[in-house]
Amino acid sequence: MSKTWNFGAGPAVMPHSVLVKAQKELVDYRGSGMSVMELSHRSKEFDDIINNAEANLRKLMGIPSNYKVLFLQGGATAQFSSVFLNLVGDDINRPCDYMVSGGWSDKAAAEAKKLGANVNYVFNTKSEGFTRIPPKSEWKLSPNASYLYFCDNETVHGVEFQEVPKVNCPIVCDMSSNILSRKVDVSKYDVIMAGAQKNIGPAGLTIVIIKENLIGTRLNPKVPCPLYLNYKTHGANRSLYNTPPTFGIYMAGLVFEWLLSIGGVDAISEINSRKANRLYSTINKYSNVYKAVVSPDCRSRMNVPFRVIDASGKPSKELEAEFLKGAVARRMVQLKGHRSVGGIRASIYNAMPEEGVEFLCKYMEEFARQKAKL
Numbered sequence: 309m310s311k312t313w314n315f316g317a318g319p320a321v322m323p324h325s326v327l328v329k330a331q332k333e334l335v336d337y338r339g340s341g342m343s344v345m346e347l348s349h350r351s352k353e354f355d356d357i358i359n360n361a362e363a364n365l366r367k368l369m370g371i372p373s374n375y376k377v378l379f380l381q382g383g384a385t386a387q388f389s390s391v392f393l394n395l396v397g398d399d400i401n402r403p404c405d406y407m408v409s410g411g412w413s414d415k416a417a418a419e420a421k422k423l424g425a426n427v428n429y430v431f432n433t434k435s436e437g438f439t440r441i442p443p444k445s446e447w448k449l450s451p452n453a454s455y456l457y458f459c460d461n462e463t464v465h466g467v468e469f470q471e472v473p474k475v476n477c478p479i480v481c482d483m484s485s486n487i488l489s490r491k492v493d494v495s496k497y498d499v500i501m502a503g504a505q506k507n508i509g510p511a512g513l514t515i516v517i518i519k520e521n522l523i524g525t526r527l528n529p530k531v532p533c534p535l536y537l538n539y540k541t542h543g544a545n546r547s548l549y550n551t552p553p554t555f556g557i558y559m560a561g562l563v564f565e566w567l568l569s570i571g572g573v574d575a576i577s578e579i580n581s582r583k584a585n586r587l588y589s590t591i592n593k594y595s596n597v598y599k600a601v602v603s604p605d606c607r608s609r610m611n612v613p614f615r616v617i618d619a620s621g622k623p624s625k626e627l628e629a630e631f632l633k634g635a636v637a638r639r640m641v642q643l644k645g646h647r648s649v650g651g652i653r654a655s656i657y658n659a660m661p662e663e664g665v666e667f668l669c670k671y672m673e674e675f676a677r678q679k680a681k682l
């Protein structure tokens with residue numbers, strides 16, 4: 309098989325060894341005579357799969373015992389609603405604090421607003437093109453918020469938080485695109501949610517890690533919470549109230565085993581830092597051709613957006629098209645920036661080997677040198 313380097317933002321690259329293992333087991337899951345896809349979610353085999361996946365995720369992230377792990381459907385998008393409906397509390401007028409550092413937190417805030425939330429923007433950098441995280445001195449926190457919401461890593465804009473905000477209310481964090489990429493102290497969060505299709509497995513699975521005392525305790529009778537979106541439904545039934553995304557959970561379990569086998573989050577975190585440093589330093593070295601748009605103190609280690617610029621320093625759609633064409637010719641795919649921002653974006657999740665980043669950087673160097681000659 310010829311090698312394609314997939315820099316897609318999600319669905320994204322999977323660890324090769326995980327795919328090979330899944331392939332081996334696909335038709336006959338460990339002697340059951342059935343595919344994982346055919347197993348009942350109430351079978352002994354599947355019970356082992358979901359229990360192992362949960363145990364290994366707990367091990368990888370050091371999830372305290374007073375947190376539940378939920379395996380859901382609906383993507384992180386469904387969580388935009390769930391968060392508000394479950395945490396609104398008695399008083400719907402109490403502010404819900406949102407830090408808007410990119411397109412995804414912006415969408416989450418808009419959804420909560422639509423459902424009736426009194427959204428307070430702690431900050432919103434949309435008018436600046438989402439290129440920085442303002443210093444604390446600029447934050448407008450509510451003294452009595454129902455919760456504080458933020459997106460740890462903005463997949464489209466490439467903005468990543470470097471610390472957990474310190475507040476007195478529950479903290480909700482969208483970790484869709486950087487979960488398991490570095491060590492986090494789960495006890496500093498109240499709800500962590502993540503779509504699987506970046507660092508965990510195939511699309512279709514969403515993971516929620518939630519402090520037990522928030523499950524079912526902050527619902528508001530005047531704000532009906534659909535059965536599926538209610539954390540209580542899943543928390544009380546070990547994610548088996550209805551049919552969970554069984555194949556996705558199985559694949560996530562294999563990814564967790566892979567991550568443990570290579571040394572866990574500490575090991576991958578080091579690798580991720582090396583990959584990001586290599587890429588950002590290539591962008592910086594050839595600053596006459598490439599430009600990183602995000603402020604250096606919050607540049608994402610997972611999604612690296614940059615522009616290809618012309619001699620006057622302006623982003624050039626023509627040069628970017630040429631860059632992308634050359635990349636595809638070398639079998640590097642999905643490097644086109646999100647349609648809302650343009651430019652180039654390289655997503656370099658856990659499963660992207662250092663070799664892939666090296667291959668991209670070599671091409672960037674070659675492209676830049678060629679431009680310098682003209």
Ligand code: PMP
Binds near residue numbers: 318386412461482484
């Ligand atoms: N949050 C972030 C940070 C994302 O990257 C995405 C999807 N790319 C979403 C939320 C939405 O997730 P989903 O497509 O799983 O609903």
